[in-house]
Amino acid sequence: MAYAIRVHRHGAPDVLEWQAVEVAAPGPGEVLVRHTAVGLNFFDVYERTGLYQAALPFTPGREAAGVVEAVGSRVRGFSVGDRVAYVSNTSGAYAELRVVAADRLVRLPDDIDDRVAAAVLLKGLTAQMLLRQVYRVRGGDRILVHAAAGGVGSLLVSWAKHLGATVIAVVGDAVKVAYVRELGADEVLTASDDWVAAAKAGDGGGVHVVYDSVGKDTFWRSLDSLRPRGLMVSFGNASGPAPAVAPLELSKRGSLYLTRPTLFDYTRARTELLKATQDLFAAIRGGVIRPRIGQTFALREAAEAHRALESRRTTGSTVLIP
Ligand SMILES: NC(=O)c1ccc[n+]([C@@H]2O[C@H](COP(=O)([O-])OP(=O)(O)OC[C@H]3O[C@@H](n4cnc5c(N)ncnc54)[C@H](OP(=O)(O)O)[C@@H]3O)[C@@H](O)[C@H]2O)c1
Structure with a gap:
């Protein structure tokens, strides 16, 4: 068992409920990740309100960083204890533990902190897509x-x-x-x-x-x-x-x-995901971007974080801490 935010009906932020859920063992090609930081994205608001349709009930959230807790069969390149982060094309990141497809995971270098990774992976890959792929800014x-x-x-x-x-x-x-x-x-x-x-x-x-x-x-x-x-x-x-x-x-x-454009169409292939991630991490290291975590909330207080985001009170990224 673990705790997660669950949505049973679309609506205002108070539909985000902190509940105990069962966590399955990772299957073939999957990894169980214990989240240390979860990224808040405007996408999560669209799913909560029903603008983007997710089948109810669901756990919101598309990105997180954490530590590998268990590895399923046929997984290459990841072991228990590895620091990882991901952007997923399915929701479920607002949770203490999550089973994730290994081909969506990226390994975190020592100089990228978990909170920074959760703050920047989805948003930074989006910026990379927009400035380097959708149009090459010169x-x-x-x-x-x-x-x-x-x-x-x-x-x-x-x-x-x-x-x-x-x-x-x-x-x-x-x-x-x-x-x-x-x-x-x-x-x-x-x-x-x-x-x-x-x-x-x-x-x-x-x-x-x-x-x-x-x-x-x-x-x-x-x-x-x-x-x-x-x-x-x-x-x-x-x-x-x-x-x-x-x-x-x-x-x-x-x-x-x-x-x-949609990020998921620009990172469908693992090679695309890894190349864009390398570009992003290089931009952080080179001081090209300085990710700012404008605010953090406890994951269980996700409703409060949604209220702040929707009422335009946030700056930079927002990170939810399990
Ligand atoms: N296509 C993709 O693949 C992709 C991927 C990631 C994100 N996105 C999009 O990129 C945008 C930014 O995402 P984010 O997570 O980084 O969020 P964010 O920019 O931190 O928050 C959204 C911002 O939108 C502005 N805004 C303007 N009108 C608003 C309104 N009526 N209600 C609420 N906010 C309003 C607000 O800034 P001001 O108050 O300064 O106007 C607000 O801070 C979102 O629209 C998201 O859907 C798209």
Whole structure:
């Protein structure tokens, strides 16, 4: 037996209940991990509310770090006692113990602390995907980043600056401005400022790329911020799902591109996962990104953590401690 957060019905944060659950022994290709730190992601909110459908009841959570406690048959490369972390394409990380497919695990180097790993693996791999794969940001590019003080957003700002981009950042309110300036953003605006005008100022008539994780509230204005042939990267729905868009809307604004990437499609193959993880750990070691754990909560207090995330009170990453 172990404790986990269980969701029996979709709804507000108080549907997150701390309960005893049975833990199976790891099967072939699986490993039992004792979690030491669990990453909180906005994805967990979408599943809790039912925006993303998970079959009830379920344990939320897509990422954690911990120690291997038992190893199933046909597992190569992992032994009891190894420090590991994972991003999973199924939920279940809000738990003291979890059986995980070994091909999703990464071994943690000595210089990556468990809490840092839980803070950064999913969010940092997402930043790597967005800046290095969905679009390869280069020196001279101008980019617009929404929710720039958040988990993914703060990593995007510092990494894009290292790549030589000019970064226009948008945050929810004035208290987050100083933090995003410290990360190196060239301009920091609040959501109520005219960030479209800021994006359109300067050469080219708009930014090369918009990284939009806010969705409903920002989608059309994000499209309006692009230069002709610019790329709209819609990768989240913090304010609600982005609207349906007719191809003509892209044409009208200058032959724009639109993509809606998901990390799991960029890390399906283990080789892709390991390559992106290496890139991420190198970025941490090289000081390209400095993951910030803005707040921690006891895992059993996950509801409180969800309230803080949804009410836009968090900065950087949030880690839940079992
Ligand atoms: N596609 C993928 O594979 C992928 C992977 C990871 C994450 N994501 C997305 O990336 C985004 C960031 O994830 P995260 O876990 O790092 O979260 P986060 O950015 O730390 O938190 C979400 C932020 O969104 C902003 N926001 C704007 N409107 C909001 C609203 N109506 N309600 C709540 N928040 C609002 C808030 O920042 P301000 O107050 O500063 O506006 C808030 O801090 C999420 O949308 C997530 O779904 C996508």
